[in-house]
Amino acid sequence: MRFSSSAIVSALLATGALAAPTPLTKRAGVLTAKSYADFQVSDGVAGNALAEVQAKFPIDTSNLANVDPADAKIISDARQTAESAETDAFNPAIAAASGDAATALQNGKIKNKVLKLQLEVLDLGISAAQSGKDNSAKIAQEQKKLDNNIATDKKNAGQASKSVQFSG
Template structure:
């Protein structure tokens, strides 16, 4: 009995004494999970705050792009592609707006507001990906400037429609790389 207690105490003391720090190395683990479009889309609800909604769904540390995990970058890129597909492919916003009778019907207006919010989603994800790549050594300055201009335009459109009903589409896709 005494021997078992001594061994157990020794093992416990050894595990407590093991080093736990990682020195000067910084370990950054991914913060994003693969999701279905229905879970990461921001088009439902009301217009006016799409950028904040996107940032809440994709909580990347925007103060330290250089340390963003490679998996998170790939998830951002995949989500951006899905958001673009939700706008332009069959069953997406363009088809839904046309089926609703255009942008001037009440249903079409709500879908158009959702489409603008979806554009903010798509463009913010692209801007984030480009900023991450730039911080990690890739020259993205030209493309980043173009995408930032598009993002700014769509954020203003979303803000101008603040309070209006915004509708999403039932689009199938994921953020899986």
């Protein structure tokens, strides 16, 4: 039996096309843009801020290059909003409060810092993974701050934690 060279080449190309790796498809978005009041984690009690943040922002950190661009934008925007809440709402509220109210607000601020810094580390990691830009020094700097605030939150476990009114 004789095969023509074009038939053999066609068969090889077809087989090669089936075996060729397929490009990665972006993961579908898992986040929805929300107001600060809906994604803040400061209310309740101190001690579990990181888990609360991860529940509100369930991003697969094992493959940051595959994070949906809409999710990356939500993370970046939420980080900026959390930072504004800290400077524009928590700081003045703590300065005006005293006693247990000040302590609860301070615990809320620490939980807000965990939120802000976790989102910053995620944002920097996504940016690095998707652009190839080396953000490792900045990530390490922000991770150190995050770790310190997580430790403070855990040290205050069980204490009351209070959010602030902030529109963002």
